[in-house]
Amino acid sequence: MSCQGFFTFLLFTITVWAARNLLLFAAGIPARTFFIFILFEMFETEIRRYVESHGLNAFEPKAVLFDMDGVLYDSMPNHARSWHESMAKFGLNIAPDEAYAYEGMRGVETIKLVARRQWGKELSDDEAAKMYEVKADFFRQCPKAQKMNGAEELMRKIKAGGLKIVVVTGSGQKSLLKRLIDDYSGLVTPQLMVTSFDVVHGKPNPEPYLRGLEKAGVKPNEAVVVENAPLGVRAGVAAGIFTIGVNTGPLPDKALADEGASLVFPSMAALCDAWQQIMESRYAVL
Known part of the structure; x- marks a missing residue:
């Protein structure tokens, strides 16, 4: 769901929910509690759609597969x-x-x-x-790209939750790949990386993400893809993985949503803030 779609959805859901729950408003329900309810409603809807469209019984993430450029680095x-x-x-x-x-x-x-x-x-x-x-x-020769705001914090949340972290990139820039391991020390390892040197077919072919699943030892419904590029989103979706778009570039949100992203966030920091709610929402569709 795009950022614009999120606010449209939020406004619609608030209107409908308020009409059905006037007594709760009269009782003074806390705004934070109400907002969290709306987030759960949205995330549950998208997870349920993924589970049902793939004929699955559950969505049980055990690994998160990150793109690199535009996701981990503002490169x-x-x-x-x-x-x-x-x-x-x-x-x-x-x-x-x-x-x-x-x-x-x-x-x-x-x-x-x-x-x-x-x-x-x-x-x-x-x-x-x-x-x-x-x-x-x-x-x-370009200036050194900075780490994407919110990326490391998100990775630490993921690791603390017991999930594996995999980097799946079409990059062959050896200088940046080496720096990645140093900058995300303790979070990214060479054993759980897929680069352009590991595949025959790059994105949008699903091969890179299928290779990522293989390295992590998980099935498609046991993973999440985090992507900023339309072709990367297409690859994640083609691999059968729940795919989240993060729009850190100049393309419209629609470019990611049209390729099948289940959710689209405006930044890695926004995804980091919502991560706990996304993970908790999956229990509603078991």
Whole structure:
């Protein structure tokens, strides 16, 4: 559910609930209690829809699969600029905002796709790989991307709850992958990471998330995907996993919702704040 959809849903639910519960309002129900009720109502609805649409008996998260760029790091502006400036050297045009739409794909596949569309030509993997190295060089020269606000706190909540943490990224930026383990020390491990080097098909193919499930040793209904990119959301949904969108970029919320995200939050901090309610809401559909 998008941020805009959330407020529409919230207003509708408040109106209906108030009409049915005037006595509770007269009794002075605390505003916080009322708001928590609304959140549970929304989360239960989306979890129930997921369970029923997949023919499941339960939703029992044991692992959370995180994308990296735009989720754990505020790195997408650097990627967008790097794509635009590096590909211009080859005569390809990737507008900065357009880079967000391609996010999640393996870099080589992004280049081959854009070349196919703009040149009408099929590049070999070797040709695309050489072009990607130029993009990687541009990225390494960008300012250091900061950790996404709320991401580490959310991970600590997840770990405290006994769930595994898996990082599933289409990135092949070795410098950022190495930094990830240091910045999220005790939370992210190489054994529970899936990168562009681990898969044949990148997002939106479900292979990266299926590989993430395999590494975590869990089934689709035992996991949650956290994604900021439309193609990443599509991959998570195709893998049969309950997928949460976090809109940290310039694309509209609808771009994530249209790909099947069950919930869409405006930031990692907002998702962190709601995490406990989401986890508790699953018990209502057992």
